[in-house]
Amino acid sequence: HNNILFIRTLMILLLSCATIRVDFCFSSVPTSLRALPLEGNFTFTENEFAARDYGNQYHFLPLAVLHPKSVSDIANTIKHIWHMGPLSKLTVAARGHGHSTRGQAQADQGIVINMESLGGQVMQFNTGQLPYVDVSAGDLWINILHESLKHGLAPKSWTDYLHLTVGGTLSNAGISGQAFRHGPQISNVHQLEVVTGKGDVVNCSEKQHADLFHSVLGGLGQFGIITKARISLEPAPKMVKWIRVLYSDFSTFSRDQELLISAEHTFDYIEGLVIINRTDVLNSWRSSFSPQDPAQASKFISDGRTLFCLELTKNFNPDEVDTANKEVENLLSKLSYIQSTLLMTEVSYVEFLDRVHTSELKLRSKGMWDVPHPWLNLLIPRSKIKYFAQGVFGNILKDTKSGPVLIYPVNKSKWDNRTSFVFPEEDIFYMVAFLFHAVPSSAGTNGLEHFLTLNKRILDFCAVAHLGVKQYLAHYTTQEQWQAHFGQRWEVFTQRKSTYDPLAILAPGQRIFQKRV
Ligand code: FAD
Numbered sequence: 456h457n458n459i460l461f462i463r464t465l466m467i468l469l470l471s472c473a474t475i476r477v478d479f480c481f482s483s484v485p486t487s488l489r490a491l492p493l494e495g496n497f498t499f500t501e502n503e504f505a506a507r508d509y510g511n512q513y514h515f516l517p518l519a520v521l522h523p524k525s526v527s528d529i530a531n532t533i534k535h536i537w538h539m540g541p542l543s544k545l546t547v548a549a550r551g552h553g554h555s556t557r558g559q560a561q562a563d564q565g566i567v568i569n570m571e572s573l574g575g576q577v578m579q580f581n582t583g584q585l586p587y588v589d590v591s592a593g594d595l596w597i598n599i600l601h602e603s604l605k606h607g608l609a610p611k612s613w614t615d616y617l618h619l620t621v622g623g624t625l626s627n628a629g630i631s632g633q634a635f636r637h638g639p640q641i642s643n644v645h646q647l648e649v650v651t652g653k654g655d656v657v658n659c660s661e662k663q664h665a666d667l668f669h670s671v672l673g674g675l676g677q678f679g680i681i682t683k684a685r686i687s688l689e690p691a692p693k694m695v696k697w698i699r700v701l702y703s704d705f706s707t708f709s710r711d712q713e714l715l716i717s718a719e720h721t722f723d724y725i726e727g728l729v730i731i732n733r734t735d736v737l738n739s740w741r742s743s744f745s746p747q748d749p750a751q752a753s754k755f756i757s758d759g760r761t762l763f764c765l766e767l768t769k770n771f772n773p774d775e776v777d778t779a780n781k782e783v784e785n786l787l788s789k790l791s792y793i794q795s796t797l798l799m800t801e802v803s804y805v806e807f808l809d810r811v812h813t814s815e816l817k818l819r820s821k822g823m824w825d826v827p828h829p830w831l832n833l834l835i836p837r838s839k840i841k842y843f844a845q846g847v848f849g850n851i852l853k854d855t856k857s858g859p860v861l862i863y864p865v866n867k868s869k870w871d872n873r874t875s876f877v878f879p880e881e882d883i884f885y886m887v888a889f890l891f892h893a894v895p896s897s898a899g900t901n902g903l904e905h906f907l908t909l910n911k912r913i914l915d916f917c918a919v920a921h922l923g924v925k926q927y928l929a930h931y932t933t934q935e936q937w938q939a940h941f942g943q944r945w946e947v948f949t950q951r952k953s954t955y956d957p958l959a960i961l962a963p964g965q966r967i968f969q970k971r972v
Pocket residue numbers: 508509548549550551552553554555556559560561570592593613614615616619620621622623624626627628629630631675676677679680681682811928962964965
């Protein structure tokens with residue numbers, strides 16, 4: 456009995472010693488951070504911005520924010536924390552533009568690295584046969600677009616919204632209507648500079664440190680902080696023809712989408728929207744579209760019916776109008792949309808690519824941009840998409856007045872399974888994005904709880920029917936759920952973690968690994 460008592464007391468003593476050491480280490484951290492030789496600086500107050508993101512659901516205040524002015528600022532900071540070892544609780548999150556929806560770029564009482572303060576450096580262009588640009592990972596895609604256009608060039612693969620950082624989208628995938636042809640943004644990068652979880656600065660590519668290169672792409676910030684990226688470019692068109700047509704039947708709609716993404720000569724951008732009982736102004740988020748015949752626009756109000764809108768663009772230069780018109784006419788003639796619903800307009804390439812920003816400005820002016828965004832993004836195998844559409848659009852989802860619902864197929868052949876990104880194992884899979892806006896502190900059918908319940912119903916439906924769905928920009932709360940998400944790739948993912956960030960210092964907001972203390 457005495458022995459048991461002795462062992463118990465000893466264990467309590469050991470545990471409290473460990474806690475005191477961790478707490479001691481923790482409380483002296485600001486002093487040790489202040490002592491680091493940096494070109495940039497730390498801030499210890501007024502860091503509330505780093506506890507906010509687009510999702511507006513999670514708010515974890517960091518202990519400090521690093522505003523780096525060089526890659527060595529980031530490397531020195533991480534090295535410092537790495538050398539503290541498991542004695543320190545400190546974690547580090549890179550923050551791009553903070554447009555995550557579930558606190559993924561936050562670090563509860565840790566260090567947030569404000570990547571945008573690294574941006575704004577001169578971008579280095581190579582305008583040769585295979586053009587590319589070297590950019591800082593803190594640069595926004597919109598700035599890369601403007602700079603590239605000065606050379607008559609542009610990146611090949613985009614997101615629908617360009618006020619996001621290179622590091623932020625490359626840590627996920629970067630998917631939009633060009634992905635069927637070029638793959639996601641992570642398929643259009645030649646080289647990266649990365650600071651690992653041990654503070655090492657490594658240049659990596661397909662040929663050099665290839666495992667780190669593939670780990671970091673779609674790696675949810677788990678293996679290193681991307682500081683520079685070499686992005687593949689192509690000649691940029693000046694104009695686009697922007698087209699929308701409607702379908703009332705899902706099978707016809709998806710058949711046409713698949714026909715278009717599989718053809719060699721096709722449109723340059725292919726997406727789609729689901730419209731259910733759409734009468735609400737919130738849908739103006741994406742409707743920055745000025746049709747040639749505005750009277751036709753009223754046809755977009757579905758009045759109780761479910762409609763599917765195919766959205767397409769064709770790039771052209773002013774001296775190619777006739778050819779572009781013929782190509783569009785020829786391609787449209789192969790489709791089975793409701794003939795009276797054709798809307799077509801011409802806009803500059805920039806205007807098209809930056810279309811969501813136009814809507815952002817409108818929503819901001821109405822105070823509707825900073826509301827909670829309980830988004831759900833799913834990747835669905837082609838063989839299951841009709842079943843999914845029947846169950847979700849035909850039953851679970853009653854309307855789309857609280858944000859757009861996007862749906863479009865992509866070709867798996869354009870994705871690289873050596874990256875950390877996981878996707879369904881079928882030649883074609885669909886991106887389905889429920890981009891809900893919740894009204895703050897509302898308990899009704901437009902409040903946050905309503906959408907979280909709706910998302911859960913959609914996920915439960917997929918799970919029960921074994922649809923083989925993968926979440927994009929996934930959010931899970933337990934490691935078991937992450938393990939299920941990665942499936943067979945989990946082992947590789949954890950191996951990579953123990954190689955590049957063995958103490959689990961990086962990107963704690965993803966809630967995949969816990970820092971070892
Ligand atoms: P943050 O939210 O700041 O960071 C995201 C994650 O990446 C965090 O875990 C963070 O720690 C990590 N991270 C950030 N920078 C780095 C870095 N340099 N190195 C390593 N890790 C880093 N996505 C699409 O694919 N297609 C779309 O069409 C699309 N449209 C969108 C439209 C809107 C209006 C919004 C708000 C988001 C959209 N997204 C889209 C999602 C977007 O790509 C992700 O939320 C992305 O993470 C946002 O980039 P960010 O710079 O704000 O990253």
